[in-house]
Amino acid sequence: MTSARKAYRASIIHSIGDPAEVGVEASYEYFEDGLLVVTDGRVESVGDAGVLLANLPAGTEVTEYPDALLMPGFVDTHIHYPQTGMIASYGEQLLDWLNNYTFPAENAFSDPAHAAEVAEVFLTELLRNGTTTALVFGTVHKGSVDAFFSAAEQRNLRMIAGKVLMDRNAPEYLTDTAESGYRDSRELIERWHGKGRLHYAVTPRFAPTSTDEQLAAAGQLLQEYEGLYMHTHLSENRDEVEWVKSLFPQCSGYLDVYDHYNLLSERSVFAHGIHLCDDECKRLSETGSAIAFCPTSNLFLGSGLFNLPKMEQHKVRVGLGTDVGAGTSFSILQTLNEAYKVMQLQGAKLSPFKSLYLATLGGARALRLEDRIGSFASGNEADFVVLDYNATPLMQYRMAQAKTLDERLFVLMMLGDDRTVRETFAAGESVHRRD
The missing domain is CATH 3.20.20.140 (Metal-dependent hydrolases)
Incomplete structure (x- = not known):
């Protein structure tokens, strides 16, 4: 039986731990030029595109998303x-x-x-x-x-x-x-x-x-x-x-x-x-x-x-x-926007990486589903979303000024909404594509 293997190329990020427990730097993996390989609706691998592309079987379909960030659903x-x-x-x-x-x-x-x-x-x-x-x-x-x-x-x-x-x-x-x-x-x-x-x-x-x-x-x-x-x-x-x-x-x-x-x-x-x-x-x-x-x-x-x-x-x-x-x-992005303000009103901060965690792996852990969703761990179900850095004229202009990953994440959290979602996948299948 032939496996249904597909690959998706974009900047990729996913949480691997709670920043409050492991620290910010150890809480995520990020690939500026990344590749997510999906087989039969599950994550096969994620990593640097240059490395993974060299090992993909000939004929594997690769979808590329320029100026986009791919993360778990x-x-x-x-x-x-x-x-x-x-x-x-x-x-x-x-x-x-x-x-x-x-x-x-x-x-x-x-x-x-x-x-x-x-x-x-x-x-x-x-x-x-x-x-x-x-x-x-x-x-x-x-x-x-x-x-x-x-x-x-x-x-x-x-x-x-x-x-x-x-x-x-x-x-x-x-x-x-x-x-x-x-x-x-x-x-x-x-x-x-x-x-x-x-x-x-x-x-x-x-x-x-x-x-x-x-x-x-x-x-x-x-x-x-x-x-x-x-x-x-x-x-x-x-x-x-x-x-x-x-x-x-x-x-x-x-x-x-x-x-x-x-x-x-x-x-x-x-x-x-x-x-x-x-x-x-x-x-x-x-x-x-x-x-x-x-x-x-x-x-x-x-x-x-x-x-x-x-x-x-x-x-x-x-x-x-x-x-x-x-x-x-x-919109979870707009919800994170409000969450940041709730924290500010109490004299606390909500970092972009904690926000990423709450929206993905943290939610999966709250539901005891972290062995299935919430990150790109090998074998997890391939539920993921593609976010467009240039979804609106204002976002495109603001992203041009952003110099770091956490700054780009924060812009997505503050300015993002449904227009930012370019495509949504469930179990490896596209279930929403923005017009």
Whole structure:
């Protein structure tokens, strides 16, 4: 059998470690004139083009991208696909925003045709922005998850999603029960988890919208099936935190609610985590759980500033989340733009190499997928993106002034958006090409 081998030539960069742990210089590999060799949808090798080209079998197809930077596909560790149509809805803080915008928008997903339409729009936007893996909220409706996974399977994408569990403190038209939520989730797990490149996430919306019985059922699901994720929200808003205390007086804090129901594990991902104490950070680290840093939505809803250095201190795994639709962009580049500002407001810095890590390998590690995606390690799945240094007239002019690699990366982070993404690949196949 002949291997399907292709090669891609451009400047190439990928993270190989967290700068906070190994130092900046040891955190990445960069090839000014690089070559990525892909065989049967997986990375065969990456390195200097002059060296690798000399050893390529005759007839290997080589695609060249001048004035471009090739890197692993972006990883989004928290996003809501049903909120695609309500992105950029004006004003409110978290709890009012849910009632006024989110819940009415999600009600439409009782219609399978609507869910299928939005899933197509959503995945198209992700790929236009260079995102090849995402951890995704559905709605309370089973059909929302079926629609999402069907669309993702057709594109052979590595995606994680789940049906929302919500049996109280929400409109009646959006609530399930502890029993029906458990039953529906089981059906979806049996149908989709581990199929192709798909994974299932048990998805209680957040503690206030689930009863003790439902949270217990969610914990039961995690015990019954191997490799499931748990995806929810945590300590996003101060009013929310106080609400949780009143609803669960038997627990010592917000995180303790999830801990009490066995929802903390190495595949648990909590969005936001803005208002966490040191003991909660320590517990996240002990259990291997991860936090999704969602700067655009945190700023948009006025929730607060995420303390990345605190997470680094406690060795908590952190990924980056756009959190569409409270988040204001599908673009990981624009999300990094906002993340830099969040750090600045706290008197800290976010280096371009840490940004690269958060957007790729850091996200993969948060999802426990670093053995498959997030870097160009040999054998990894060939999910990658080609970024155009000259995507806009301003970017082209600014890049002409850039003298170092970190300066070029920073310009991409500050000025880049969907126009910067020249092409996106999933498992070695082109899934988006800019016109």
